[in-house]
Amino acid sequence: MELRETIAIVTGGASGLGEATTRRIVAAGGKVMIFDQNEERGSALVHELGAHQVSFLKTDVASAEEVERHVAETVSIFGTVNALVNCAGIATPGKVVSKGGPMALERFTQLIQVNLIGTFNVIRVAAAAMMDNEPNEEGERGVIVNTASVAAFEGQIGQAAYSASKGGVVGMTLPIAREFAPYGIRVMTIAPGLVETPLFAGLPEPAQQALVDRTLFPKRLGKPEEYAKLVESIVTNPLLNGEVIRLDGAIRMQAK
Numbered sequence: 001m002e003l004r005e006t007i008a009i010v011t012g013g014a015s016g017l018g019e020a021t022t023r024r025i026v027a028a029g030g031k032v033m034i035f036d037q038n039e040e041r042g043s044a045l046v047h048e049l050g051a052h053q054v055s056f057l058k059t060d061v062a063s064a065e066e067v068e069r070h071v072a073e074t075v076s077i078f079g080t081v082n083a084l085v086n087c088a089g090i091a092t093p094g095k096v097v098s099k100g101g102p103m104a105l106e107r108f109t110q111l112i113q114v115n116l117i118g119t120f121n122v123i124r125v126a127a128a129a130m131m132d133n134e135p136n137e138e139g140e141r142g143v144i145v146n147t148a149s150v151a152a153f154e155g156q157i158g159q160a161a162y163s164a165s166k167g168g169v170v171g172m173t174l175p176i177a178r179e180f181a182p183y184g185i186r187v188m189t190i191a192p193g194l195v196e197t198p199l200f201a202g203l204p205e206p207a208q209q210a211l212v213d214r215t216l217f218p219k220r221l222g223k224p225e226e227y228a229k230l231v232e233s234i235v236t237n238p239l240l241n242g243e244v245i246r247l248d249g250a251i252r253m254q255a256k
Helices: 016-027 039-049 064-078 105-130 160-183 205-213 224-236
Strands: 007-011 031-036 054-058 083-086 142-147 185-192 244-247
Touching: 007 016, 007 064, 007 105, 016 031, 016 039, 016 083, 016 224, 031 039, 031 064, 039 054, 054 064, 064 105, 083 105, 105 142, 105 160, 105 185, 142 160, 142 224, 160 185, 185 224, 224 244
Parallel strands: 007 031, 007 083, 031 054, 083 142, 142 185, 185 244
Antiparallel strands: none
16 A cells, blocks of 8 residues: 555544654645544644645544544545554553552553553454455555554563553554454554653653663664654555564663
């Protein structure tokens, strides 16, 4: 599938990795429906990039009713959907047991709800819509790209909830790819390392630098545009399926 042929839903598409992906798809001539909670950013992107190529729906990715309604609305507006890029996510660190006592269960639940259940929720509805597409010459009807994290493999102290949520995304990649293969729908996951996003910017400067120092090469933070370039490679290469790709400069996270 060429990027100019893409009609994509991008969750978390108003900032960070999602915004970079939205911009790359639109620059290539594709169309994007942004699912995001940030109305101000979403509306600004629609205004900047053009309503004929970008639309925005304020969406809680963990809400079954909202996602079902908004996927149907996407198909109504653009005629179809043949790509999904799941970038919506949160990262709130916390020890399982700290000086204040055990972690509030609600904190763990929230991360699982947004990062894992939210990803699955949009997959199930968007894939059902893709199954109605006419296959291209490769027999392809759609492609799904999820976002995990290197924390799925090397979670640090304080990342138990986040690592569990991203590990779940990694774990469901292959079984969903196997299930969707007869319909010509590919499923891939990207596991970014340290990328210049609003989530990373929330860390103290010394913590940021310590993490950058552990990156082998290039010795810097990743750029959201580099994530978007990998999304393009996945969309346009039909042999990429059922795999998790680390995008991390060969970093391997330490315990803390």
